[in-house]
Amino acid sequence: MKQDLDRLMAERNLDAIVVEGPDGLDSANPDFNYMTNGVHLTGTVIKKRGEPPMIVYRTMERQQAAETGLVMVAYDRWNMREIRQRTASNFEAQVEHRRRMFADLGIAGRVGIYGTVKAGPYFAVMAALAQQVPNLEIVAEFENDLFSAARLTKDADEVERMRVVGRKTCEVVQAVVDFIGGGSARDELVFDAAGQPITIGRVRALIGREIAARGLETPYGTIFAQGRDAGMPHAEGDDAAQLRLGQAIVFDIFPREVGGFYHDMTRTFAIGYAPPELQRAYDEVLGAFEQVMGELEAGAPTKPYQDMVCQFFEARGHETIGSKSPIEEGYVHGLGHGVGLEIHEDFGFPSGADRGDVMLPGAVFTVEPGLYYPSQGYGVRLEDTIYCTPDGEFENLTPFPKQLVIPIARS
Incomplete structure (x- = not known):
């Protein structure tokens, strides 16, 4: 502060x-x-x-x-x-x-x-x-x-601004879910209510309009990646691709106030249904997320939480950055990062050398475990922005449910 x-x-x-x-x-x-x-x-x-x-x-x-x-x-x-x-x-x-x-x-x-x-x-x-x-x-x-x-620790006014950005970000994600779910599916492809194909480009345009309507901006764009692209953590998605049933969609959105504080959230969706391998990976990522959230402790060093997630995934047969480097599939990145006036602030959950980062009261950071298998055509990431309160509790600044499947009518 x-x-x-x-x-x-x-x-x-x-x-x-x-x-x-x-x-x-x-x-x-x-x-x-x-x-x-x-x-x-x-x-x-x-x-x-x-x-x-x-x-x-x-x-x-x-x-x-x-x-x-x-x-x-x-x-x-x-x-x-x-x-x-x-x-x-x-x-x-x-x-x-x-x-x-x-x-x-x-x-x-x-x-x-x-x-x-x-x-x-x-x-x-x-x-x-x-x-x-x-x-x-x-x-x-x-x-x-x-x-x-x-800047690692935020005062009450800064946190309230971040809460507002978080709520607005969730509203944008809900608008996208409503748009997709309000369409229909035919031959494994997704169409809008007027029968027009829903492409990633159309979804991205909707995201832009919804963000602007709420007085936010996205200096670094938005990730809306489907299928194989979802298996590469920073692939932005192919605007020409039409949405398909049953494919993983990694939706990572990180807007900010104009020139101000960021929010960062990710949801993984599948439209209509989820294949068994995608559902299994989703459940495991959600399990890792919930384990971390259940054990967060103010003043604790961050590295053990990254180690915890690596052990969680390795016990379920996935390679992780904790035991293999370089790595392209499995759990390939850190558990989270600081958030504030920069989308990636200088705070994290390292796999390698421990810099000594600890979860101080006032800190705002992400928790974002993920599994990535581009060779198998899918990836999963779940991410919320978390605030460590002055009394050592943890407040989730991303009030949005975690549900894999977006239901849709079939025509």
Whole structure:
């Protein structure tokens, strides 16, 4: 949570942090958006330990800067035209502008850098700055960085926003189920109420309309994969393919508020009926999901839950990533990941080395076991988004049933 930033800075021995947001039109900068309370603008957030954060803003965006609620500092406080006249190149001008900024704002000591930037130019400027400024050490964290730790736990307002996105996401999935179930089947193919073929492309268009109607967006699309494609975890599905009876459909949907918090859920469906091998795999995935949910414990390390699922599946004859790598069929991925301003936040259930992730109160993450057999023409995944409450309970933010078969009339 944001209230943890000073504590996290102290733990990392950081005197200040700099969060870059180079393009106000780009919402894919979660650390910067986190600090600006979701306001999009061009600028840089600077925070000294124990002091309120500042937004260094461009004059044309002073209104947006005011909306952030941060201490406002104009970029033009340091005259770039005058600096360029005194320096030999644009690179030297950028370094000098940042040097003056740090000097005037008292930014010194160990300074952590975050945000989304072009790595090469930014590295060049910061490396040169560190060489020119005494008592300045530029710090870059490789994993479990300050913002990953802060954003892992959500406050009450953030969780309520995520609840709303979860409910809206479930409404979209229900609209798809109703559309399919309201059609009819003929010769193992699915048609709508007007007798027109239902293709994956038509379903995807419906998903887009339903998402937009609820004020959400899907920056990374949606997975709606049938048959063999369902057996490949990230196959998006063939828009030209018509829906067929009895084939596995993996429907993985991950929308967000516009520029805000994500939700992530997956359901596996079969229209009309499920072949025995698909039903068996579905029951086993559901069994793994329910076992994990029954044993979640606040403060517990995450790796044992991944190991638990691997053991669950291996006991039923499936290969898993826990004992085989690389692996293409069986249980091929981790149990879940963090969710928030990014769809995959820096938190997980590892199969390999244990990073030490634990389920902290306030954390939001997915639970998503799956079995994948493209060679046999099917795959199964079930996924809900889960919140570890401040009192150590677990709230499911995905209020949607788990039912494999979508009933449909036959004509």
